[in-house]
Amino acid sequence: MNIPRHWRETPERYRLEAAKCRKCGKIAFPARLICPDCGHKEFEKINLSGKGKLLTYTIIRTAPEGFEDIAPYAVGIVEMEEGVSVMGQVTDCDPEELKTGDTLVTKFRRMSEEGKTGLIMYSYKFVPDIGV
Amino acid sequence: MKEVAIIGIGIIKFGELWDKSLRDIAVESALNCLEDSGTDRIDSINIGCMSSGLFIGQEHLASIIADYLGRLNIPSTRVESACASGGLAVRSAFLEVAAGMSDYALAIGVEKMTDVSMGEATYALATAADQDYEAFHGITFPGLYAMLARTHMERWGTTREQLAEVAIKNHRNGSMNQYAQFPFTITLDAVLKSTMIADPLRLLDCSPVTDGAAALLLTTVENAKKLKKHPVVVISGIGSAVDSIALSQRKDLLELKAVKTAAGMALQMSGRTINDIDFAEVHDCFTIAEILVLESMGILEPGKGGPATLEGYTALDGKFPVNPSGGLKSKGHPVGATGVAQIFEIVNQLRGNSGKRQIPGARIGLAQNMGGSGGSCICHIIEAK
Amino acid sequence: MVGIIGYGTQIPRYRIKVEEIAKVWGADAETLKRGLNLNEKSVPAPDEDCATLSVGAARNALVRAGIDPALIGAVYVGSESHPYAVKPTGTIVSEALGICPHVHTADLEFACKAGTEGMFIALYLVKSGVMTCALAIGADTSQGAPGDALEYSASAGAAAFIMGRENIIAELLDTHCYMTDTPDFWRRENAHYPEHSGRFTGEPAYKKHVFGAVNAILDKTGMKPEDFDYLIFHQPNGKFPVQAARQLGFTEAQYHYGLLTPVLGNTYSASSPLGFAATLDEADPDQLILLVSYGSGAGSDAFVFRTTERLLKNRDLAPKVRKQLDEHRKYLEYGVYAKFRGKILKPE
Structure with a gap:
């Protein structure tokens, strides 16, 4: 039952809400209770811009359950312009044409669903930054 | 103690x-x-x-x-x-x-x-990754290591052939292991033509279920x-450490910090340096993993793992034999059993009971066992007294 | 004074050509293309739906409006393809945009008219002073039954409009709505594809209501067709709106920018709103625009807008409709299209 689990992550998955350490400025995504860099425990909520550079990626050809219908698809780690890295799918692209260093932006997309009659889980995904 | x-x-x-x-x-x-x-x-x-x-x-x-x-x-x-x-x-x-x-x-x-x-097994294994921020996005374990492989290839020029050699070498060792799941040799051609699982990793880069x-x-x-039944074999050092579970949370993707720390801790406890170690059983869940582990433990310099493997440095008759058992790749990877099976191999080597796979004069072995994409690591130094 | 302060659109990158669909059903593509004035249509990616397209369009509208999302007091999503039969799309969209929790949301459905329904409500709520701003979205990932005439046109897209009283880019001058109970097209509960009444969808349905709304608003405002710089009608295909415009005395120059169906298909609730957005992309300040939607069942909403100087300043802040239509396109074969649209039966 993924309902409360998905719902709880809504701020992160829907609008890239992150936590910025009030002491050292380190940005944590997802939010943490303790700053991984300085140990401080007070944070300010910020929303990441959604723009970043592709650090590395792969093309999933043998997909886990629930993702079979969209394979092959790309998953990458993106260094956001705020400095924090985020893993996510890269959609609306030809995976073979992706390159490390590509500029990507986030879009709001369907990630998975609990069967045809169950909950639809939405999240950020990345797309090439071509201004559409 | x-x-x-x-x-x-x-x-x-x-x-x-x-x-x-x-x-x-x-x-x-x-x-x-x-x-x-x-x-x-x-x-x-x-x-x-x-x-x-x-x-x-x-x-x-x-x-x-x-x-x-x-x-x-x-x-x-x-x-x-x-x-x-x-x-x-x-x-x-x-x-x-x-x-x-x-x-x-x-x-x-x-x-x-x-x-x-296979789908359920893939799901079970993926629970070793961050469920909410990795697995949720449809990443798999081959996928996580594939991203590390791509980074290694782009940073160090590591080639597909060098990655394949890890699998070829381990299968050569495993072909002599009666306990191995896949006790046969494989060719470069077979690795490079095997099914693509998660670019750039292919089926024969992956350890089996x-x-x-x-x-x-x-x-x-x-x-x-x-x-008095066997020569006395001791555990002279143990190291255990963890790193961020999610790859995105790490500063350098290619430094497996848990591996580096655990190996260092085990060496320090045993009073040994890495140069004292005769051979190692390492966690080659994917070909790239063996290369990353050897570099993170300081057995090879960063970036040298690929070329050294191709040159036979880690072969059974090489300067530093790695995975004489056949590793996870050939011997098989029943995940919870792997760390124990690695030490089984090391003890057998130290007792001189490894037959055709015996490393002559083996006195000190290192077992490196890791969880997830390097989120946890346990190292043991095993010595013949 | 009330009007539009920001607009944004989202169109999927995938397309399928009429030829590709006709090939599968043994139909004559040339006849279809000529008869429908339609060449290709957009297809949503498997990870797109009415909610994701709405969020994409609304984010662009927010960029153009340059306002704090918290100022938006209402979010209306008009669609005939809401992701859930029961569970609001509006809350998904509002949450993604950071508008929750102090907001009124409603999901609207009126065949292809649901988008302008939201615009109508949003405009008058803002005008009444109940709220500072309101967001209206028309979004659809509509489905035509395999082999049906609608399969050639049913497409996907979204257009979003933020209404306000300050910093207006297109001022609302007047509206008129024209409704009757006319069963030309419907989808029953649990039915996957809609049904329609063939040629009955023309004269007594589309034409009657579009003409009714246009004639009424011309009467009401005292304007004549030639007074308008631009015209956008609902576009179930490329033929109906052109025929209607000509019969009513409008010219090609007036509907040129807003006629998207020949290369986009019928985006249902987003159809006339997208045409309106494409027109705003090109219009000059102080021009008059007539927007008339049509929804089966049946009814038309007519709006008269006048553009302002501000339009020129803010429209380059987000992608224009033509850019979304013309760039980064990818054509699908029917098999992949069928997979994307869930038309292939798989074991449960």
């Missing part, structure tokens, strides 16, 4: 064991271990298993395994650290003996993976000396 020796080792043939259950293979490996040790005494049981809950719907292994082993009324504990659960069970048994809580502590590593479909179990019996060096 007492000095700890390994007096018994047991394993079963790894593979798709359709006619055997988890309790069958755990007990079988333990019985083999007891027979090897020449003693029948067990004061505590330490079980490493990653995900019996997802693989066979059975938790509470501490009870079921002790029960079917016929050893009730003693402490029995299950530990879990994903694919490093086996190594962690050995550490737990070591602590029992070193602390004087048990005179004889049994470590069992076990995983029964083939009772579920395996049923398997292995067991070790630990006691004090003092007790071991009295047994």
Whole structure:
């Protein structure tokens, strides 16, 4: 039952809400209770811009359950312009044409669903930054 | 703290064991271990298993395994650290003996993976990644290591052939291992033409889904000396460390910090340096993993893992043999059993019982077992006294 | 004074050509293309739906409006393809945009008219002073039954409009709505594809209501067709809106920018709103625009807008409709299209 689990992550998955350490400025995504860099425990909520550079990626050809219908698809780690890295799918692209260093932006997309009659889980995904 | 020796080792043939259950293979490996040790005494049981809950719907292994082993009324504990659960069970048994809580502590590593479909197995394994911020996005374990492989290739110029050589070398070793799941050699062509799983990793870059179990019996060096059945083999150092579970949270993708720290900790405890080590069993769940591990432990400089492998540095007859057992790639990777099976191989090598795979004059071996994409790591230094 | 302060659109990158669909059903593509004035249509990616397209369009509208999302007091999503039969799309969209929790949301459905329904409500709520701003979205990933005439046109897209009283880019001058109960097209509960009444969808349905709304608003405002710089009608295909415009005395120059169906297909609730957005992309300040939607069942909403100087300043802040239509396109074969649209039966 993924309902409360998905719902709880809504701020992160829907609008890239992150936590910025009030002491050292380190940005944590997802939010943490303790700053991984300085140990401080007070944070300010910020929303990441959604723009970043592709650090590395792969093309999933043998997909886990629930993702079979969209394979092959790309998953990458993106260094956001705020400095924090985020893993996510890269959609609306030809995976073979992706390159490390590509500029990507986030879009709001369907990630998975609990069967045809169950909950639809939405999240950020990345797309090439071509201004559409 | 007492000095700890390994007096018994047991394993079963790894593979798709359709006619055997988890309790069958755990007990079988333990019985083999007891027979090897020449003693029948067990004061505590330490079980490493990653995900019996997802693989066979059975938790509470501490009870079921002790029960079917016929050893009730003693402490029995299950530990879990994903694919490093086996190594962690050995550490737990070591602590029992070193602390004087048990005179004889049994470590069992076990995983029964083939009772579920490939999709369900993939899901179970992916629980070793960050469920909410990695697996949620449809990433798989081959996918995580594929991203590391791409980074290594782009930063260091590591080639597909160099990656393939890890698998070829390990299969060559494993072809001589009677316990291996895939005891045959493979060619470069076969690796490079195998099905693409997650670019740039192909099927033959990946360790398989395996049923398997292995067991070790630990006691004090003092007790071991009295047994006289085998040369005395001791655990001289243990290191255990963790790193961020999610790759995105790490500053440098190619530095496996848990591996570096755990190896350093184990060496320091044993009073050894990396140059004192004769050979290693390392966690080659994917070809790139062996290269990253060797670089993170300081056996090879960063970026040199690929070329060194291709040049035979890590071959059985190389300067530093790695995975004489065939590694996870050829021997098989029953996740919870792997860390224990690695030490089974090392003890056999130190006893001089490895037949065609014997590394001449092997005195000190290192076992490196890791969980997830390097989120946890346990290293053991094993020495012949 | 009330009007539009920001607009944004989202169109999927995938397309399928009429020829590709016709090939599968043994139909004559040339006849279809000529008869429908339609060449290709957009297809949503498997991870797109009415909610994701709405969020994409609304984010662009927010960029153009340059306002704090918290100022938006209402979010209306008009669609005939809401992701859930029961569970609001509006809350998904509002949450993604950071508008929750102090907001009124409603999901609207009126065949292809649901988008302008939201615009109508949003405009008058803002005008009444109940709220500072309101967001209206028309979004659809509509489905035509395999082999049906609608399969050639049913497409996907979204257009979002933020209404306000300050910093207006297109001021609302007047509206008129024209409704009757006319069963030309419907989808029953649990039915996957809609049904329609063939040629009955023309004269007594589309034409009657579009003409009714246009004639009424011309009467009401005292304007004539030639007074308008631009015209956008609902576009179930490329033929109906052109015929209707000509019969009513409008010219090609007036509907030129807003006629998207020949290369986009019928985006249902987003159809006339997308045409309106494409027109705003090109219009000059102080120009008059007539927007008339049509929804089966049946009814038309007519709006008269006058553009302002501010339009020129803010429309380059987000991608224009033509850019979304013309760049990064990817054509699908029917098999992949069928997979994307869930038309292939798989074991449960």
